[in-house]
Each structure stands twice: as C-alpha cells, then as structure tokens.
Amino acid sequence: MCISLWIYLRGPVQIVACTTESIRIEVYNRTANAKPIARIYVSINSTCPLLDFYPEKLLSLKPNYKVQEKMKKITIAIDGFSSCGKSTMAKDLAKEIGYIYIDSGAMYRAVTLYCIEHNLFGPDGEIKTDELKQDIDKIHISFRLDPVTSLPRTCLNGNDVEERIRTLEVSSKVSPIATLGFVREALVRQQQELGKEKGIVMDGRDIGTTVFPDAELKIFVTASPAIRAQRRYDELRAKGQPASYEDILHNVEERDRIDQSREVSPLRKADDAILLDNSHMTITEQKEWLINQFKRAAQ
Template identity: 55%
Template sequence: MTKKITIAIDGFSSTGKSTIAKQLAKQLGYIYVDTGAMYRAVTLYAMQHDYINEVSFNKESLINDLNNISLSFKFNSDLGFAEMFLNNINVEKEIRTIEVSKLVSQVSTVSEVRKKLVSEQQEMGKNKGIVMDGRDIGTVVFPDAELKLFMTASADKRAKRRYKELIDRGDKVNYEEILHNVQERDRIDSTRKDSPLIVANDAVEFDNSDMGLKEQFERILSLVDDKL
C-alpha cells in the first residue's frame, strides 16, 4: 500500500495556496480541503443574518448560532474540485466576493468559530492523504503534518492577482481597494490572539512573487516526493 501523508499549506491571502493545493491533490489522488472557504461560509452566514457588516460585529449572536451552521464540501467533477456548501446550499460563488473578503478576517478571530472549524478539519484529515490550506494548518490543525509549506509574496503582487481574478469573473472592483484589503487581512491574521498566522518551525517558506505556476508546482512536487 502506498504511504499517504498530510500536506499543510499556510500563508498570506492571495498567495495561490488553493491553486497549488488543488494541483497537488489532483496529482496525488488526495482529498483537498480549502479551510478559507469554511471561514468565508461562516462569514457569509453572519452577513445573511445581520450579525456583521462594515461598521459592526455582533459576535455573541454568531457564537450562539454556530450550531445552526452546517458546512460540507461536495466534489464537482466538471470543475475537478469540491465546492463549499452552507446548510446544503452551494455558496462557492457567493463566498469569493470582495464583500466577504473584507469581513472574513474578523470572523476568523472568534475563538469559538476557530474551535468548531478546527475540529471539523481534523476529522477530515484523520486518515491522511489530504492537502489542506489555510492560516493555521501546520501550527494548529495538523502540527504533525509530514510536509508543511508557508506561502508568501509581496502585497502588491498578491493584490494584482486578486484584482485580475475578480475582474475576469466580472466583478466591479478597483485595485486600491483590493490592495487595502490584502494589507488589512495580513494585519488581522498576523496579530489575532487565537492561532495567529505564523510560520511553523518545520515549514518550508515559499516566496512565489516572481514564479510561474508551472515552476512553483514542479518545485513543490519535488518536496512531496522527498517526503514520500
């Protein structure tokens, strides 16, 4: 039987974590879990129930309502990856908007939210053979992961990637707003008290500011091969 490992990919927003994670999962026949999508889905739920907006955040109401939030991934064979479902409704498109991006880091700071999602993530990965990306995978969710990557790139490069992604999708956004969002998320993610975004001691740091997708994939795949 082929040995299976756990691959944990952490890093700043818009560093292409999910792109590389999807590629690796497909190549290896592993399960891919986008933990950012889970936090985005909880944020969307909070927005739909008026618990959060750009000026206020009623944390207590969200905490009291967590038991009514059911998250699941369902594989879409046409797309080649699993989409996020919130209470059995496909929210993959809704959770990728700039409106959700602006608020997700605030929701991610809530310890009760993190506790619920970390528990679900650990359950998903108990049999290994998984690629998971997020902010605290190598430090909190899978501290014993055989391979940990920490993705980074300049804020400017990341904002340009995110801007192109949203424009290509047909969203009306401006670059300055995206850059501000990227910088603000970095600040909140890195300074929150519960599971801040930090580089795990045994993680491989990977700056892809000036790297194409093909080169990045090949270099990371060689790291996976070493572990296997």
Template identity: 60%
Template sequence: MNKITIAIDGFSSTGKSTVAKQLAKHLGYIYVDSGAMYRAVTWFAMQNGFINESQFYIQDLISNLKKVSISFKFNINLGFAEVYLNGQNIEKQIRTLEVSRYVSQVAEISEVRELLVKQQQNMGENKGIVMDGRDIGTVVFPDAELKIFMTASANTRAKRRFDELINKGEKVSYSEVLKNVQERDYIDSHREDSPLVKAHDAIEIDNSNLTLQEQFNNILQLVENKLKEFN
C-alpha cells in the same frame, strides 16, 4: 503506499488553493480549502445581519454557530469540491471582495476557530489530505509530514486578486483590493487565537516571481522527497 498530510499555510492570495488543488489531483488526495470554511461562516453572518460595515454582533454569531453545517461536494465539471452551507452551494458567493472584507474578523473568534478546527482534524484522520489555510501546520495538523508556508509581496498578491475579481465581473479598484490584502495581513498576523505564523518546520516558498507550473513543480518535488521517507 503510505499517504501523508500536506499542510499549506500563507498569506491571502498567495495561490495556496491553486497549488493545493493541483497536488491533490496529482496525488489522488483529498483537498480541503479551510479558508472557504471561514468564508462560509462569514457569509452566514452577513446573511443573518450579524456583521456589516458599522456593526459586528459577535455574540449573536456565536449563539448561532450550531446552525452552521459546512460540507464539500466534488464538481466533476470543475475538477474540485465546492462549498455548501446548510445544503446550499455558496462557492460563488463566498469569493467576493465583500466577504473578503469581513472574513478575517470572523476568523478571529475563538468559538468559530474551535468549531472549524475540529471539523478539519476529523477530515484528516486518515491522512492522504492536502489542506491550505492560515494555521494548518501550526494548529490543525502540527504533526503534518510536509508543511509549506507561501508568501509574496502585498502588491503582487493584490494584482492577482484584482485580476481574478475583474475576470469574474466584480467592479473593484486595485487600490481597494490592495487595502483589503494589507488589512487582512495585519489581522491574520496579530489575532490572539492562532495567528498566521510560519511553523518552525515549514518550508517557505516566495512565489512572487514563479509561474504556476514552476511553483507546482517545486512543491511536487518536496512532496516526492517526503514520500520516499515514508515508503
């Protein structure tokens, strides 16, 4: 059976990774969280003092990108691949609100995007891949057989993110999470290099009022319809 490439784009906290993992597991495809790759570079920048609340030493980060090696290793107990930076598991560290505050600024940098897009395209050479992010259907895989664009209201997304962080033991307020969501939306949509836009042939799904199962069922039907076209 022929395999396809599934590109899932959308705003932050729309559940892209959740449904992408579900699809990959159901189909036996490879799952790649492209956002985690940008978070890994952000973590690298933070750990090396290239970015903080008052300064962002962009040229220092660019000069040190050759030292960044990102990989994914499947965790059988969790059921998904975790992110490694230079051999260190940083899955937990990159999911904090602190990393979220800076990731959109790091993702704006053309040299960072060039590095990671090349890696992402290499991962998808043989198809049979589900990748989510901001520019998967427009830049990374413009010829993907199925493109999904996910959206939801900022308030809905902030509530989801807030609940997620609280469950992980983070001490955050809803207002700061909402502010972070809104700021990331603006930066992601207005950056010069690969801004977040809906691909002309992407199918938009607003999941503000969908359960996870309803969302999965809807998208799986789109996948099955597309697979029939190629088999």
C-alpha cells in the same frame, strides 16, 4: 443520542467506523472493490454540531503522477499570506497525487457569509458575537465535488455558495470573524476530523501550526503584497466581478495584519515549514516545485 442516517447511493455501502463522535462510511463501486469511490464523514458533536460531508471522488480519479506503492500517505499543510496562490498550489497537488483537498479559508468565508445574510454585523461592522454563538449550531458547512472540475465547491446549509464567498464584501469581513475563538474551535475540529486518515492537502493560515502540527509536509507561501493584489484583481476581473486594485491591495494588507496579530492561532510560519516566495514563479513552476517537495516528504 439516537441518530438515523438515510443515504441513497448507487453502490455497496460500508460503515467503517462508528463512534459517539463520528460515523465514517465508505461507498464502493460494484465491479471494482479495491478503493472506495466516496467517503462520507459525519461528525456528531454536541458542542460543534456542524456536519461535514465530503464525497471523496478524487480517489476514483486517476492521478497524473503515479504515487508509488511504497510512498507514505501523508498530511500536507499549506499556509501563508492572503491571495498568494495557496489554494492554486494545493488543488494542483491534490489532483496530481489523488489526495483530498480542503480549503479551510472557504469555511471561515462561509461562516462570514452566514453572518452577512443573517444580519449578524452591526452598523459599524461590529460582529454580534452572542448571536453568532447561539447560531453556530445552525451553520452547516459541507463540500461537494464539481463533476466537471473535480474540485470541491463550498456549501452553506446545503446551498452552493462557492461564488458568493469569494466577493470582496466577504473578504473584507472574514478576518474579524476568524479571530473568534469559538468559531475557530468549531472549524478546527472539523478540519482535524477530515484529515484523520491523512492523504489530505489543506490550505489556510494555521494548518501547520494548529490543525495538523504533525503534518509531514508543511509549506509557508508568500509573495509581495502588490503581486498578490494584482493576482486577485485579475481573477475577479476575469470572473466579471467589479474590482478596484487599490481596494484589493488594502484588503490583502488588512487581512494579513489581522491574521498575524490575532490572539488565537495567529498566522505564522511553523518552525518546520518550508518557506516559498512565489512572487516570480509561474503556476507551472510552483506546481513542479511542490510535487518535488511531496516526493521527498512521502519517501
């Protein structure tokens, strides 16, 4: 296989690893060369040709919490039920400690959006599995950092779909897509590639059990369904999206049921994960709790 990769970037570029499976490139600032300002991973895999691109600008941001030199660079897996605050916690921690943040649920949502837009759901909501299998090569998921928030935005085939993947329509169709073994296989492979060098916080359903079973810190988050539905309802209303509390509650419970009962990598707490019920915690309290867990795990 011969691949040509043309990249135009303002800074010295170094190819740090190039195998038959992936190319790893680091970009340095011209003046300060201590740390790369961006890292690009391109996975080459004939059975999983989804490409990933993650400009790791978080590294160039000054973390609020000074990670001490002697601290280990670790992998942090945050799993749990839908809408309980996993990504809020994961983002907050990643920003605080200067780690990469990956929302694995966004990847399943992007595949779902592709299916909606390419008519891969039948009239009764059934998935056209054979067609999706054929199309999986055409689904390219990537993350780009929002220059204002410094948080990753999900792109599907180069288009920013961050808002479109958060609608209730996608939420209501994503869990059946996530039961498909070939979809999980493709996405898990990419997630593992992204986390190869540690220094990553990833949230989802199977991160501590399947994606990174050796993660040094695993958290399993839960909250009551009513509280979770209320949080999601408030979020959608704040974004100006029409929402019904009852529909959201039904969606939250239905996704939990499908996620827990699927055959491949069902949602469950890893034996070595720490359980957190954040029903009565504020966002600030859960952030502090998580930073303390990090300090302990990275010692």
